[in-house]
Amino acid sequence: MSQGHHQGFWTKYIFSTDHKMVARQFLLLALGMAVFGGFYAFLIRWQMAFPNQPAPFFGPVTPDKYNVIITMHGTIMLFFVGMPLLNAFPSNFLVPLMIGARDMAFPRLNMASFWMTVVAAILLMSSFFVPGGPAAAGWTGYAPLSASSEYTGVKIGAVLWLLSLAFVFISSSLGGINYLVTVVTMRAKGMSYSRIPLTVWFLLAAAFTFFLAAGPVLAGAFMLLMDNVFGTGFFLPFKGGEPLLWQHLFWFFGHPEVYVLFFPTLGFCLDIIAVFARKPIFGKKLIIGSTIAAIALSFVVWAHHMFVTGMNPTLVTPFAITTILISVPFAIIYVCMFMSLKGGSIRLEPPMIWVLGFLATFLVGGLTGIFLGAAGADIYLHATYFVIAHFHYTFFPSVFFGGYAAINYWYPKMFGRMLNKTAAILHFVLTFIFFNCTFWPLFIVGMGGMVRRIADPSFYPQFAIFSHLNVFATISAMCLISSQTIFLWNFFYSMKNGKKAELNPYESNTLEWLAQSPPPHGNWGPKLPVVTGDPYEYSQPGEASDWKSQSSYKGDAIHG
Amino acid sequence: MAAKAGTKKIKEITENKMEPAKLGILLFIAAEMMFFAGLISAFLVFRFSPAPWPPEGQPRLPIAVTAVNTALLILSAFTFYKALELLRKGKKGMYLLLLVTTFLLGIQFLIIQGNEWMKMVQFGLSIHANPYGGFFYGLVGLHGIHVFGGVLALLWVLVRSLMGAYNAQKNLGVDICRTYWFFVVGLWPILFGLIYL
Numbered sequence: 057m058s059q060g061h062h063q064g065f066w067t068k069y070i071f072s073t074d075h076k077m078v079a080r081q082f083l084l085l086a087l088g089m090a091v092f093g094g095f096y097a098f099l100i101r102w103q104m105a106f107p108n109q110p111a112p113f114f115g116p117v118t119p120d121k122y123n124v125i126i127t128m129h130g131t132i133m134l135f136f137v138g139m140p141l142l143n144a145f146p147s148n149f150l151v152p153l154m155i156g157a158r159d160m161a162f163p164r165l166n167m168a169s170f171w172m173t174v175v176a177a178i179l180l181m182s183s184f185f186v187p188g189g190p191a192a193a194g195w196t197g198y199a200p201l202s203a204s205s206e207y208t209g210v211k212i213g214a215v216l217w218l219l220s221l222a223f224v225f226i227s228s229s230l231g232g233i234n235y236l237v238t239v240v241t242m243r244a245k246g247m248s249y250s251r252i253p254l255t256v257w258f259l260l261a262a263a264f265t266f267f268l269a270a271g272p273v274l275a276g277a278f279m280l281l282m283d284n285v286f287g288t289g290f291f292l293p294f295k296g297g298e299p300l301l302w303q304h305l306f307w308f309f310g311h312p313e314v315y316v317l318f319f320p321t322l323g324f325c326l327d328i329i330a331v332f333a334r335k336p337i338f339g340k341k342l343i344i345g346s347t348i349a350a351i352a353l354s355f356v357v358w359a360h361h362m363f364v365t366g367m368n369p370t371l372v373t374p375f376a377i378t379t380i381l382i383s384v385p386f387a388i389i390y391v392c393m394f395m396s397l398k399g400g401s402i403r404l405e406p407p408m409i410w411v412l413g414f415l416a417t418f419l420v421g422g423l424t425g426i427f428l429g430a431a432g433a434d435i436y437l438h439a440t441y442f443v444i445a446h447f448h449y450t451f452f453p454s455v456f457f458g459g460y461a462a463i464n465y466w467y468p469k470m471f472g473r474m475l476n477k478t479a480a481i482l483h484f485v486l487t488f489i490f491f492n493c494t495f496w497p498l499f500i501v502g503m504g505g506m507v508r509r510i511a512d513p514s515f516y517p518q519f520a521i522f523s524h525l526n527v528f529a530t531i532s533a534m535c536l537i538s539s540q541t542i543f544l545w546n547f548f549y550s551m552k553n554g555k556k557a558e559l560n561p562y563e564s565n566t567l568e569w570l571a572q573s574p575p576p577h578g579n580w581g582p583k584l585p586v587v588t589g590d591p592y593e594y595s596q597p598g599e600a601s602d603w604k605s606q607s608s609y610k611g612d613a614i615h616g
Numbered sequence: 617m618a619a620k621a622g623t624k625k626i627k628e629i630t631e632n633k634m635e636p637a638k639l640g641i642l643l644f645i646a647a648e649m650m651f652f653a654g655l656i657s658a659f660l661v662f663r664f665s666p667a668p669w670p671p672e673g674q675p676r677l678p679i680a681v682t683a684v685n686t687a688l689l690i691l692s693a694f695t696f697y698k699a700l701e702l703l704r705k706g707k708k709g710m711y712l713l714l715l716v717t718t719f720l721l722g723i724q725f726l727i728i729q730g731n732e733w734m735k736m737v738q739f740g741l742s743i744h745a746n747p748y749g750g751f752f753y754g755l756v757g758l759h760g761i762h763v764f765g766g767v768l769a770l771l772w773v774l775v776r777s778l779m780g781a782y783n784a785q786k787n788l789g790v791d792i793c794r795t796y797w798f799f800v801v802g803l804w805p806i807l808f809g810l811i812y813l
């Protein structure tokens with residue numbers, strides 16, 4: 057097969073159907089949007105620590121601006137940073153390479169799903185330039201605030217926000233269908249389901265969960281759009297509407313969405329643990345079974361976000377029970393991870409350090425979630441900063457620790473060069489310290505009773521006792537955000553100037569390491585690899601080396 | 617392109633036992649079903665709430681005309697089903713005849729629905745008075761858009777058939793269009809039963 061064809065600039069870099077280019081596009085989109093999301097995080101923290109003093113690079117954070125900022129921070133971080141970074145980017149880059157395929161099942165659909173996300177991002181950011189400004193009803197868009205312009209003064213912005221979400225949801229669903237079809241129909245010979253690496257399993261679990269959960273919230277978004285455009289009043293009480301219905305539709309999606317942003321990280325962690333502990337994964341079947349149980353349960357826990365809404369109290373108990381139950385499969389997966397580490401010959405390279413950091417920080421997020429799942433404790437804690445601290449202890453480790461672990465691990469394959477190791481470790485140490493310094497105090501502030509979603513804490517004299525903790529958290533947050541420049545420098549500098557990477561620098565078993573770095577268009581030479589082994593055959597007794605690739609494929613016939 | 621050559625021109629040795637496009641359309645329909653499940657459950661919340669349904673002073677919906685229209689739409693699923701079966705047996709003439717019938721039935725469903733919709737607007741079924749009108753226009757409209765999409769797909773298949781693209785062995789495009797059409801047709805009686813009856 058001839059690989060020597062010429063691709064023009066437009067088909068190679070812009071409207072590319074190559075899964076690796078689409079992956080890089082999604083990664084750059086996520087990093088670009090993270091700059092905005094991080095800036096809004098800074099503004100929120102600034103206002104909490106130094107209320108009503110003009111923020112640097114911005115000015116005073118007035119209540120109307122504060123509402124816009126929290127809405128945009130949440131929307132951007134979840135749908136334009138988390139999902140591209142943990143779902144679209146790794147699924148595109150890794151799924152075909154790890155199963156031994158040449159590309160996605162539907163390459164053009166893949167390209168379309170990237171450009172739909174770009175349109176979504178443009179719709180969202182353009183809302184800053186319309187009369188009334190962007191949506192301001194929070195990232196959860198609670199009705200009736202979001203259903204009528206008389207509450208927030210926002211009309212066009214709310215419509216743009218809904219359209220943007222619709223685009224991003226449809227694009228992610230189509231992407232998910234693409235990954236699922238690719239794995240079912242395009243595995244190389246010998247790549248049976250039991251030989252698929254866990255990264256691919258978890259990316260599929262996330263895609264599957266997303267496209268089942270997205271439908272109902274899209275339905276809700278459609279109704280909210282009709283409320284805003286035609287005044288239908290589905291969610292407006294004075295027209296006979298049901299504002300709580302929006303919360304049901306939203307959280308039916310919202311809880312599974314948490315796992316969409318968590319499963320991929322579990323996959324990266326497990327694969328990285330196997331490679332850097334030089335051990336097979338403990339309880340692989342148990343892990344897959346637990347994941348299936350968690351997906352099923354994730355669709356029947358949603359009302360734990362609504363204990364304080366005045367919903368029917370008889371419904372509270374079943375939802376509290378399912379919520380406590382869902383921690384069981386994750387506890388099993390966690391134990392399997394620790395058992396996989398136990399007795400390994402651990403290599404403390406940057407990807408492994410990020411994984412260990414993830415395990416430590418996410419544990420705090422997981423354990424504090426039990427307090428919020430128990431209805432009695434939740435009624436006290438729900439409206440406080442405890443919830444903010446809790447979900448940042450889940451999302452931040454998952455999206456950023458997991459995302460950085462993946463970028464550090466697969467960077468050599470993506471760009472053919474190594475990241476600077478000293479900078480990578482420094483980036484980890486600073487991120488780990490400042491992340492904990494930012495969010496740990498918020499648990500204390502929240503348990504003390506400081507409520508969230510307030511634009512001006514100085515308005516409540518009883519919160520003055522928390523001001524030193526708030527200032528500490530804010531300064532830590534500023535350091536946390538600044539530390540990310542080390543990563544950005546490393547990422548872009550190493551692309552051109554990093555040390556040349558070997559084909560398989562970590563002595564890993566999975567197929568992607570047999571391809572060239574970076575892999576050429578079509579990934580493999582004239583013949584596809586034939587898979588002969590399990591991905592986790594490390595340190596097998598009686599073997600000369602402590603690893604054994606999944607295939608004896610030799611890349612020598614490739615000419616890029 | 618290498619990727620194209622890999623997947624289409626040269627049959628490479630893989631673990632594949634399934635047609636990608638066929639699986640793709642099934643997953644797409646599953647996602648669509650979740651979308652309509654969300655809308656229908658929202659509708660049920662209103663339908664079975666203590667408040668009167670339909671609310672006072674709202675015009676009656678045209679049950680008789682829509683029932684006939686429903687029957688014709690279901691008929692179109694049968695004609696499409698039969699069409700592909702005939703194509704697989706190599707009877708191209710009968711296939712084309714039934715495909716055109718399906719296409720025309722789809723179009724006439726849209727015309728009657730659109731006509732009824734206009735009448736409801738004239739009778740004063742308001743979209744913004746309360747959720748009753750909102751659900752009528754929203755659900756019927758969304759289904760209409762899906763039928764319209766199906767009709768466009770049918771037109772595409774029809775044109776390709778006239779160009780001789782399909783035969784007894786090679787008919788994946790027809791198959792996929794038919795699967796989607798079954799979904800669109802199967803959804804309607806549920807919506808009809810819930811909204812009209």
Ligand SMILES: [Cu+2]
Pocket residue numbers: 310311314357358360361
């Ligand atoms: Cu939840």
